[in-house]
Amino acid sequence: MTATAAPATVSRPARTPGAHIGPDWRNGLFIVPFLIVYLGLLIYPLFWGMWISLQQYDMFDQSAIFAGFANFKRLMGDGIFLGTVRNTFLFVLMTVPAFVIIGLALALALNREGRTGATLRAVFFGASVLSVTIVTIIWKMMYLPGIGLISRALGVVGIAPIPFLTSQNMALPAIAATTVWWIIGLPMMLFLAALQQIPGELYEAAALDSAGRWRTLWSITLPSITRTLVVVVIYEIVAQFQLFGQTLLLTQGGPNNSSRSIVLFIYETGFRDWNLGYAAAASEILFLLMAVAAMVQYIASRRREA
Amino acid sequence: MKILSTILLAGAALAGGVAAATAADKTEISVSRFFGACEADYGNVTDVAKANGECGIITALINKFNADSPTTHVKVDIVEWPGYDQLTARIRSGEPPTISVMHEAVISDYSSRGLLEPLDKGFKAVGVDTADFTGAAKAGVTKDGQIYALPFDTHTWLWHVNLNLFKQAGLVDASGNAILPKSADELLAQAKQFKEKTGKPYFVSTLANEKAFYYRTFETLLYQQNSNFFADPTKISLVTPEAKTALTLLKTIFDKDYTTKNEDYAASVAGFSNGEGGVFICGTWLVNSYDEEAKKPGVALSNGYAVAPFPQLYPGSPKVWADGHSWVILKANLTDAQRKSAYEFLKFLWDNDFQWSRTGHLPTSQKILTSAEFMALPFRKVLSPLAQNGTALPAGVKRQFGAQDMEGEEIAAAMRGDKSIDDALASAQDRINTLLANAK
Known part of the structure; x- marks a missing residue:
């Protein structure tokens, strides 16, 4: 009972070959689902809306005539x-x-x-x-x-x-x-x-x-x-x-x-x-x-x- | 007891299974409609004769169709009037209803874009006799030579009269009929007399949170002066002496307190029932409801309701604003069974147009319009000429709802004194013409 156990040697686990610490592009995959939603539901409609604002755009046949800033000019009057x-x-x-x-x-x-x-x-x-x-x-x-x-x-x-x-x-x-x-x-x-x-x-x-x-x-x-x-x-x-x-x-x-x-x-x-x-x-x-x-x-x- | 319970449960399960199987065997089509929701009163009514009012009759009609049809089940989507924003969104997202109710005034907006199915051949196949359509109905649903809708009614602008108050005001003849004005001056004189004798305004009007009263009344007064304000369907002419005369009359009525001023649609409908004024200028759809109300004892309209076409206030045409409810089939990838079911439902509605005419709307079938059955309904002899005189805007006018909204807004501004009459007419003309110039 008096014997004291020798301190255990703590050894670091060997690193898996190929693994590394620090930035890794694969970490970015975690935000991909968010990015898809963000780009699809916010950024894309935002820029699409901007594009539509520069056109005479029909609701149904989606035919569009580029009008430049004509819509904005008309709004100002x-x-x-x-x-x-x-x-x-x-x-x-x-x-x-x-x-x-x-x-x-x-x-x-x-x-x-x-x-x-x-x-x-x-x-x-x-x-x-x-x-x-x-x-x-x-x-x-x-x-x-x-x-x-x-x-x-x-x-x-x-x-x-x-x-x-x-x-x-x-x-x-x-x-x-x-x-x-x-x-x-x-x-x-x-x-x-x-x-x-x-x-x-x-x-x-x-x-x-x-x-x-x-x-x-x-x-x-x-x-x-x-x-x-x-x-x-x-x-x-x-x-x-x-x-x-x-x-x-x-x-x-x-x-x-x-x-x-x-x-x-x-x-x-x-x-x-x-x-x-x-x-x-x-x-x-x-x-x-x-x-x-x-x-x-x-x-x-x-x-x-x- | 246990055996009895088991038998009852088994019976219920079997009945449920049979019902589910029967429903599953039917082809389902969706029908989008306004006219309100009244499932609490008419959810199970299949005897259409027992239903009253627009909501009650259309609900009972669809219930009857679902009960009787061996092949088709109609799923109803009820939308808030007029429902076109929702319909547009559904079409744009690729999920339109199979059938939708549609005002004749807006059919061309949809048909010109290829969003509606032409119905000529289908009607011929199921036996809808298009030769029996009234003139107004046929004009309303025919665009570019093709029929795009089943006309269901012609509805127009009427004078609903509280005879009890008219008697009090001394405005009834020896037979007890209302004496209605024959000119604008006579109208103002009557309104003055009415107010002095009853202490109430001559008119109950829907002037709050709605534009329909303004443009429908205004257009009627223009027709009566032979004003051809849409001679060119791409341009409206409202800076005219006739328009000024009409708007001046409306403003005088408002300024002299000859009308209720701040009631929305619900409040004005109830207000007329409660005897708030002598005349309610509103549509055909209230005839049945007010007639039923007048049969009740102890209410303001008891034995004292009458209805008449808009009186001729100017010595011109007897035309009056009108539109029509109709049913369209939206273009979609319908199966043959769905298309067949859609036509089956339209044929059913056509066959029951008389029931719909009990609302007060005018039928779209010439045979029904001239039938003894129709003429036996209250006030129909007086109202039937409106099937000819009811006038819609020319079919070539695009965005009619938008244009009439703008017109109504400007008329309201002038009536209320927020704008001068000249400014309001010029503004209405300018706004509508800009809208039409940009409408495809």
């Missing part, structure tokens, strides 16, 4: 399209700040343990799982003058019904309000996740320093969730530029083109009028606008961080 660009920008300006401010406010209010917090989080996120069809049916019942819920509520206090969806000044804000109600759950959840990552010690230190609520929010909370803030803003800019279902179902782009979005214009031009080249050109402009808007926001946030 198309009052309806320019109206949709204006509407889409206005819509983004109405909704994105609302998503950030209301989403953050809700997250701060509901960042607590207990049943009430959990229930309210579920309630606010609940609308996000509804389809656009259901959402627009609900809000149509809210907005319709005379029989809508808002109209009836206003009637109780003696205010005349407001034609939300048939007034060219009210239609787009009404669609924006519907969208905020529908989608607010996602930014709220993203902010909640970020808030829960902030170390409690920071708040304890702030309390010891007698920092007030606003000071704590400004100096600890907001700087700690800056990255999430940027993500929410960029995501919402990209998402809200693609406004479609709500305007199609609530107003069909009217009245007087006041709520027609770029995507609705693309849809009507491509699928109703079968003018694929023109629709593709509008798509490229939308792509450019989204990319620039998201990039500007990203660069601005990087500068602030620096």
